[in-house]
Amino acid sequence: MINAMRHFSPPGLRLQLTLWYTIVSSILMLIFCIAFYSALKYILFSSFDSTLQQRAQHVAEAVNMDQGKLVIDDMLHQLPELTAPAALMDSSILYNGTLVLPNGRRIQRQAANTDDIFVRVFDTHAHEIYQSNPFDQLPSPSESISQPLNGTPWRATLSVEDDQSVRVYSTMLVDGHTVVGVVQVGQSLESINLLLNHIILALFIAMLVGLGFCALGSYWLSGRAFRSIHQLTRTALEINANDLHQRVLVPAARDEVRDLSIIFNQMIARLERAFVQQRRLVADASHELRTPVSVIRNMTEIALTQAESPGEYKHVLSEVNAESEHLGHLINDLLVLARADEGQIQLDSEPVRLDLLALDVVESLAPLAQEQQITLKTEQLLPATVLGDAARLIQVIISLVDNALNYSNRGGTITLSVEIHDAWAYLHVTDDGIGIAPEDIGHIFERFYRADPARTKALGGSGLGLSIVEWMVQAHKGTVEVKSQPDQGSTFTIILPLASEQG
Numbered sequence: 270m271i272n273a274m275r276h277f278s279p280p281g282l283r284l285q286l287t288l289w290y291t292i293v294s295s296i297l298m299l300i301f302c303i304a305f306y307s308a309l310k311y312i313l314f315s316s317f318d319s320t321l322q323q324r325a326q327h328v329a330e331a332v333n334m335d336q337g338k339l340v341i342d343d344m345l346h347q348l349p350e351l352t353a354p355a356a357l358m359d360s361s362i363l364y365n366g367t368l369v370l371p372n373g374r375r376i377q378r379q380a381a382n383t384d385d386i387f388v389r390v391f392d393t394h395a396h397e398i399y400q401s402n403p404f405d406q407l408p409s410p411s412e413s414i415s416q417p418l419n420g421t422p423w424r425a426t427l428s429v430e431d432d433q434s435v436r437v438y439s440t441m442l443v444d445g446h447t448v449v450g451v452v453q454v455g456q457s458l459e460s461i462n463l464l465l466n467h468i469i470l471a472l473f474i475a476m477l478v479g480l481g482f483c484a485l486g487s488y489w490l491s492g493r494a495f496r497s498i499h500q501l502t503r504t505a506l507e508i509n510a511n512d513l514h515q516r517v518l519v520p521a522a523r524d525e526v527r528d529l530s531i532i533f534n535q536m537i538a539r540l541e542r543a544f545v546q547q548r549r550l551v552a553d554a555s556h557e558l559r560t561p562v563s564v565i566r567n568m569t570e571i572a573l574t575q576a577e578s579p580g581e582y583k584h585v586l587s588e589v590n591a592e593s594e595h596l597g598h599l600i601n602d603l604l605v606l607a608r609a610d611e612g613q614i615q616l617d618s619e620p621v622r623l624d625l626l627a628l629d630v631v632e633s634l635a636p637l638a639q640e641q642q643i644t645l646k647t648e649q650l651l652p653a654t655v656l657g658d659a660a661r662l663i664q665v666i667i668s669l670v671d672n673a674l675n676y677s678n679r680g681g682t683i684t685l686s687v688e689i690h691d692a693w694a695y696l697h698v699t700d701d702g703i704g705i706a707p708e709d710i711g712h713i714f715e716r717f718y719r720a721d722p723a724r725t726k727a728l729g730g731s732g733l734g735l736s737i738v739e740w741m742v743q744a745h746k747g748t749v750e751v752k753s754q755p756d757q758g759s760t761f762t763i764i765l766p767l768a769s770e771q772g
Contacts (some may be wrong), residue, residue, distance in 0.1 A: 283491045290487035295480055302472045313461050321438035325454040389453040416449045417441040434458040497526040513541035565589050584680035618752040620768050623694050624650040624687040630666045642679040648686040654768040655695035658746045665741050668734045669698040669761050696763040705753035714739045
């Protein structure tokens with residue numbers, strides 16, 4: 270049993286919705302049927318009691334006192350529920366089911382009919398002196414007489430020996446202003462109970478039919494609602510890594526399925542871009558790695574076949590060392606980006622003076638700039654403390670300065686400055702070099718992207734430096750901006766939140 274429950278799988282979403290709709294509908298129908306039945310029962314019994322009350326008033330109007338005796342007027346003969354003739358009520362004798370009148374005439378009582386209204390009359394001493402169309406052994410509760418004698422009408426449902434229910438209404442008989450007796454009017458509830466039973470059966474059948482139509486309708490409607498999802502599923506199954514250009518059809522209706530389709534298409538678009546970038550990265554990395562390897566192989570082959578003196582071997586080895594160093598930098602950059610993509614690089618978060626880092630970088634790279642006849646200097650360096658990894662931030666500044674050195678002309682100037690605006694620190698690296706073409710600005714942070722080689726004197730660059738810069742700055746919750754014009758220079762700006770705001 271337990272194993273069977275473990276392997277039990279819930280039904281599909283369409284069937285679940287159908288079951289839920291059917292359950293909710295059944296509860297609502299049940300509430301409606303109960304309310305309808307209760308209201309109808311109340312109306313029927315209220316109407317029944319009103320009829321009995323009117324009959325009792327008619328009977329009370331037909332009974333009078335004559336010389337201390339209760340006398341029924343001829344008007345009582347007009348009531349169809351009374352089959353016994355008028356008589357002097359206090360001198361009538363009941364004997365073996367026969368009504369004996371004062372003149373000695375005997376009248377056999379008729380059998381009770383469930384549709385007849387019966388009448389009973391009591392005197393002020395609770396003696397039954399008249400009863401028409403009797404129900405056998407119908408009880409007479411004491412309160413049914415005492416309450417009317419005290420001026421309060423009484424009504425209740427009584428049972429006879431054959432489990433038949435009789436509704437009884439009692440009211441007082443008044444002669445002038447004197448209470449002379451009690452009249453009871455009653456009728457069997459069998460017709461009403463039979464009608465209510467038929468109504469229960471009809472409601473039950475109607476509820477079953479309604480639930481059947483509800484289940485079928487909800488199953489059909491849920492199928493139509495899931496049609497778009499089924500189409501989305503089929504399209505998703507057809508899409509693979511080599512066919513990411515497909516998109517699912519977006520429904521015209523503005524509903525949740527439309528939102529799901531749009532989000533799914535956006536996800537596929539992101540995956541397509543990621544696969545394209547991955548393929549391009551692999552191709553570019555293969556190309557970048559193949560070039561130094563080919564250079565090293567060619568130089569070693571030439572040295573092995575043509576070099577004759579130690580000086581030539583030394584020159585070849587120095588070239589091989591330079592290419593190996595370039596190859597090592599490329600591999601290291603690829604490893605950094607791969608670890609960054611995997612989230613494996615952990616950065617320190619300590620207070621760092623950004624202006625002091627810029628000053629240290631200028632002092633360290635000044636000799637290199639002088640060799641290229643380029644002036645490297647600082648201008649405004651406002652004290653700016655940020656939270657971050659000092660080593661990574663130094664790497665960012667060095668990469669930007671090295672990029673500026675590669676794209677600056679001899680005799681040019683590179684300037685570093687630090688400013689503060691609101692809660693942000695701004696580090697500017699400005700050069701007056703060859704600049705960047707407008708069509709290239711949006712791509713310079715892409716991996717292995719290089720601008721027009723004719724506009725650059727940089728040799729041996731891997732095209733990964735600015736990509737690493739962007740990742741490191743974003744890891745410090747900052748951004749990188751660039752402004753440039755061809756032949757007028759470029760300005761790279763690092764924007765980082767101040768430590769006081771981050772804390």
